[in-house]
Amino acid sequence: MTETWAPTRALSRSVLLTGLLMLLGVILGRVDLVLLAAPFAIGAAWHLSRRPRAMPEVAITADESHLVEGGEVAAGLTVSNTDLIPYDLVVVRTRTSRWLRLEHADRPFALTVPSDGWAAIDLPGEALRWGRQDVGPAAARAAACGGLLACRPVVTPARGVRVYPTTEPFRATEAMPAAAGLVGAHRSRRLGEGGELAGVRQFAPGDRLRRIDWRVSLRTRDLHVASTLSDRDAEVLLLLDVLGEVGLSGGVRGGSSVLDTTVRAAAAVAEHYLHRGDRVSLLEYGATARRLRAASGRRQYLTVLEWLLDVHADPVDERYEPALGAHHISTSALVVVLTPLLDPRAADMLAQLTQAGRYVVAVDTLPPDEAPPVRNQWTPLATRLWRIERENVLGRLREHGVPVVAWAGAGSLDQVLRDVARMAAAPRGR
Incomplete structure (x- = not known):
């Protein structure tokens, strides 16, 4: 045996x-x-x-x-x-x-x-x-x-x-606030080869003959060319707030927790901009601060999905601040922050990025009927006071120029992107 x-x-x-x-x-x-x-x-x-x-x-x-x-x-x-x-x-x-x-x-x-x-x-x-x-x-x-x-x-x-994660329907038709790449689908404010007409000017050495505007040239008896705005790509940074988890996940057919909404929304936004040829990067706002470098294409989309599989609650002690500063983020990137806005440090981070001149959009991922996790059950009055205080925080963020919108799938960011693009196009004083 x-x-x-x-x-x-x-x-x-x-x-x-x-x-x-x-x-x-x-x-x-x-x-x-x-x-x-x-x-x-x-x-x-x-x-x-x-x-x-x-x-x-x-x-x-x-x-x-x-x-x-x-x-x-x-x-x-x-x-x-x-x-x-x-x-x-x-x-x-x-x-x-x-x-x-x-x-x-x-x-x-x-x-x-x-x-x-x-x-x-x-x-x-x-x-x-x-x-x-x-x-x-x-x-x-x-x-x-x-x-x-x-x-x-x-x-x-x-x-x-x-x-x-399932890719929730999402589309954003508004222009990006800053397009910094060499080629792409977004209209920039720089002159170059593109499809958006910028104006008509006199012919200069180096201009292409096919750009000559013959109607204006015959009327003024001097050669004029049509100048266009260049089409460029943009960088989108998805910043995921993983300081805590709220709500119970019910799977694909049940309720969604904060992390469920965060991961699914990040996958949808990344798919949208990568499909348009933009560069997408991801960053966690938590203890480990995982990061995925910016890239474009289908390979980057699969990498994004693989990266999102490891997202989990990563809290930081209240005495410490997560290591994230404005110098870690490109000045031309659109920063989409997916956060439930439960931790005061998240609100401070949004205000600091905006004051540093970054283009920030905050997406509220807190489920409508959820409250912060506590050991003892909150009374209805305490929950109501907490919600009033949270609305005050959202109001102060908007006063600092941080647009905040709740995630709602398709077209969620159109209005806020319109506002951010308008502010980016406005002249800035020195």
Whole structure:
């Protein structure tokens, strides 16, 4: 008997019964008791002569494709037997993340595995929430030799499944406050090659002949060319406030917590601007201050989705200030701050960025009926006073020039982007 296989209670009962009958037969001189014990001894000896040496192997399979919240998950378990002796029974059980609703994943499976063969268990289901969800770990225990031997539990580590957030409908038709790249889809205030007419001026060395305005030239008897505004790309910085989590997440079909709204809104805004050719970067306002460098294209969009999977509440002690200053942010970037505005440090950060000349838009991610987390339940009067105080904070931010808007999907930022672009185009005094 190998160390990996141990006797079961069935073997103990068989040995005890055989020994008892043999002992009574010898003491009482009864041959029938000896003959009655013979089948138990012969059966146990025959089964133990064909005992396996290899333990079962358990593998977890999971869908590696682009899985989004609400999508179907194709998971499963595979139990393999590399020995020449078949397993009489294999009991397999697995644990899964509560955000993966797999069929019958909460109960054990019993199956037989032939020699040098395998058996598979399908676990179809649905992904309920974004993040890195786990299928497993899974444990299996096999019985052989007619149930006389059982192996120790074989545990397989969990298999990760990446569930990307759903991209909520979003569009922003307003121009960017500052377009600083070389090429792109946004109209800038600089002259150059583009489709937006800036005016007509006299011909100068270096102007292209196709830019000549012949109507004005014939009328003035001097060559004139049409000047245009260059089309440039812009940088969008998504600043995620992760100082705390409020609300209970109900998955894709339930209620949304602050982090749910933050992650889904960030994915929607990033997809919109990356599709238009802009550069998008991400930054966390928390203890670790994770950052994703600005880039454009589909590869950046997939990187953004991968980066958002690791977003979690990252609080900072009240005595310390998260390491974020205006010098960390480009002067031409549009800063979209996704914050529930529960921590006073978030409001101070918004005011400081605005005073430093950054183009800031605050998106309120607090659910309408939520209150800050406290140990004891708040009375209705206390909750009402807290909401009044929060409205005062929002009013002070607007007085400092910080536009604040609640996230509402498509067109959420159109009005505030219009205001920010108007302020950016206004002349500034020295």
